[in-house]
Amino acid sequence: MSDVAGMGENVSVSSGVGAGAGADTSGVRVPRxxxxxxxxxxxxxxxxxxxxxxxxxxxxxxxxxxxxxxxxxxxxxxxxxxxxxxxxxxxxxxxxxxxxxxxxxxxxxxxxxxxxxxxxxxxxxxxxxxxxxxxxxxxxxxxxxxxxxxxxxxxxxxxxxxxxxxxxxxxxxxxxxxxxxxxxxxxxxxxxxxxxxxxxxxxxxxxxxxxxxxxxxxxxxxxxxxxxxxxxxxxxxxxxxxxxxxxxxxxxxxxxxxxxxxxxxxxxxxxxxxxxxxxxxxxxxxxxxxxxxAGLWARGGVETAPTAAEVREHWWAEIAGIRAQIDNGDFVRALGDGSLERGDFVWYLAQDALYLRDYARALAEAARLAPTAAEQAFWASSAEGCIVTELQLHESWSPSGEVFAASPSATTTGYLNHLLATAARGDYAVLAAALLPCFWVYHDVGSRLHPLAHAEHPYADWLTTYADDAFTDATEQAITIVTALAADATPPVRDAMLGAFVASTEHEREFFAAAHGVTAN
Known part of the structure; x- marks a missing residue:
């Protein structure tokens, strides 16, 4: 998906956000x-x-x-x-x-x-x-x-x-x-x-x-x-x-x-x-x-908890195959070398605009569920970025309004159903994990596409958005929040978070793939 938080407020989030009470034991008295x-x-x-x-x-x-x-x-x-x-x-x-x-x-x-x-x-x-x-x-x-x-x-x-x-x-x-x-x-x-x-x-x-x-x-x-x-x-x-x-x-x-x-x-x-x-x-x-x-084993188990850094490494490796499919997909390759049909690109923008409207709702729900002010501010700022800045950017590519006249494709609908259903279940940590690929995967793709944006490139203006410093910062904040939540979660919740994260990454792959060859069809 597109840069969803690049134009929003740059909210500072420490590495401990979402870690819960167990991460700070300074107030816990351990008798000797x-x-x-x-x-x-x-x-x-x-x-x-x-x-x-x-x-x-x-x-x-x-x-x-x-x-x-x-x-x-x-x-x-x-x-x-x-x-x-x-x-x-x-x-x-x-x-x-x-x-x-x-x-x-x-x-x-x-x-x-x-x-x-x-x-x-x-x-x-x-x-x-x-x-x-x-x-x-x-x-x-x-x-x-x-x-x-x-x-x-x-x-x-x-x-x-x-x-x-x-x-x-x-x-x-x-x-x-x-x-x-x-x-x-x-x-x-x-x-x-x-x-x-x-x-x-x-x-x-x-x-x-x-x-x-x-x-x-x-x-x-x-x-x-x-x-x-x-x-x-x-x-x-x-x-x-x-x-x-x-x-x-x-x-x-x-x-x-x-x-x-x-x-x-x-x-x-x-x-x-x-x-x-x-x-x-x-x-x-x-x-x-x-x-x-016996009671501790039954209630807490003996499985160790990973650090946020270990979660980050594990999750990124878990989607390595999906990321490779995105990078090698026809849409991303054509967007990068400038050979993408303009009709395909406008169709992609139209679907992205539809996506961002409901993605903003999921971000807003994450802001409502978040336990700390810093997390609430981050998700709310990202939601605002979707509605205000990003949709304006889409409009600039289609002054005639064709971007906003489209109907959602089956791929777009499937992705949004996944996000909104996750939001409706009310599990903040799982929802945050489901929202993360729209930051992380998109930023990863953009980091390789942006250097290709030479002056004659037909989509140079679009590719430069990938280099936005605010979006880079927002992506890092999203990763920090989600990996800290996963590190602090119980094993079942951590597994559910990873499942939601992988599912969203698969939807990202399908979203890119659906936009290629539309004009020819």
Missing amino acids: VLSIAGSDPSGGAGIQADLKSIAANGGYGMAAITALTAQNTQGVSGVHVPPASFLKEQLDAVSDDVTIDAVKIGMLGTPEVVAVVQQWLARVKPPLIVLDPVMVATSGDRLLDTEAELALRELVRVSDLVTPNIPELAIIAGEPAAETWDEVLAQAGRVSASYGVRVLAKGGHLSGAEAPDALVDARFGNEPVVTEFAGIRLETTNTHGTGCSLSSALATRIAATGDWAAAVGESKRWLSESIRAGAALQVGGGHGPVNHF
């Missing part, structure tokens, strides 16, 4: 969360689970290892605790360089390890501490000796949130284990008041179909504030590392928002989603892990 815990080489629990959980919930995870275990989904066969002095080196190395937004504490194991962690916390004073008190194994066996349990209780006092299971809650309280949900809540209230810490009470060890959780806060000696979260017990063996995963998710979400109740609710829903998807991993023959990224 340190896990202090043991290692699980099978990947389901410990720091491995913590790092997955932190990432899955929007944080940047770090880890200081307290113990090395030999374990898998069927159990632990060995534990090696490195010197506590080396744990101190790990903690100091991280905190001396990185600002830590939250700390999640898991397996500690010995009084010496607990003491190192306590001293480090007192020095660094991280803004949020979440303690998952690893004290009782799933089998019911006690994991800590009496001295270590006493040391861990002191760590509870400096934590902001503790996430014990029912047996661990009882040890912290120094009481028998609760047997009903009401008893769990009451015991959690006493622990909260006694230690000055929020307690996430968990009902997973109770029998029955329900598995409730509750955030219990009695830190100020008043009646406990209890926020309950309903839950349904999931029938699955993929429960390895659920305590680690939940506490890490909580640390991440609380650090990001400061909203305790919302963080618990979202973390609980995320963990349920991950548990449900755990069996699909097919890891191990015992209690398998949860699938930490």
